[in-house]
Amino acid sequence: MAPITDTVAVAPPANRTGAHPAWVGLRRLLAHPAGLVAFIVVLGLVACALFAPWIAPYDPVKIAPRIRFQGPSWEHWLGTDQLGRDVLSRVIYGTGVALKVALSGTLAALLIGATLGIVGGLSRGSVDGALLLLCDAMRSLPLILFALAIVAIYGPSLATLIAIIAFSMAPGYFRVVRNQVLVLRSMDFVAASQSMGASLPRIALTHLVPNLLGPIIVLIAMDIPAVIGIESGLSFLGQGIQPPDPSWGSMLSDGYSFIRQAPHLAIAAGLPVIVSTVAFTFLGEALRDVLDPKSSRGRG
DSSP states (O other): OOOOOSOOOOOOOOOOSOOOHHHHHHHHHHHSHHHHHHHHHHHHHHHHHHSHHHHOSSOTTOOOGGGTTOOOOSSSTTOBOTTSOBHHHHHHHHHHHHHHHHHHHHHHHHHHHHHHHHHHHHOOTHHHHHHHHHHHHHHTSOHHHHHHHHHHHHOSOHHHHHHHHHHHHHHHHHHHHHHHHHHHTTSHHHHHHHHTTOOHHHHIIIIIHHHHHHHHHHHHHHHHHHHHHHHHHHHHTTSSSOTTSOOHHHHHHHHHHTTTTOHHHHHHHHHHHHHHHHHHHHHHHHHHHHHOTTOTTTTO
């Protein structure tokens, strides 16, 4: 899993045009060359996930033993696997599985980590110290061993996979949000709200959360590739998404098992993992440039 830095110094760029900030940010992102390409690729992945039943040419789980191990052809663009299933259809449906796991796990980790980070940043003394100790202990656990232990106890399933991702990545979000809250709570507008008797939940929702959106968006975009890698790795080991549901990791495992008979299986399963990882990484980098006013590219 890619490490998450403790601080991300990003803030919305100045808006002198009167346009909506989201529209201004999108225009800046599309003006960023790498960001534009990454944005288009990510949109393509999302489209595959949402419209898989209409895009996929075949049923991804339909077995046809007579055409097993066929290479790419006009009828089956990426060939067929060891059971005669269309590889392209399985790749398309696997996109939905990968993004579902990535978004669900990342958002769950964000919810847990951000909530604890706000509580720790606004608290003082033992509460903050206990949360720091808990999150440091969780970060010290080896991810693969932790994941295999949880799967051994509860069994492989989509819910177990999402829970593993959420609890393993939540400490990183806790650190980032806590450090940002420590900076924000010393600002004049937070002090003014406290002097007027505003409660901590009101201060968090009114002042802290809007100022944390920029760093959080960047972190989500840069963490999704790591989550896709976790899902693919566990599925490759047989501890993630279970057959016959299509998963890039399980398809890659099949390709490895039959690398001599049908090398196209490993290529077809490995390329989506590489493309999605690179696309989301470049999208995160572009978002950081766009949202960071100190970046010359973000001001362009």
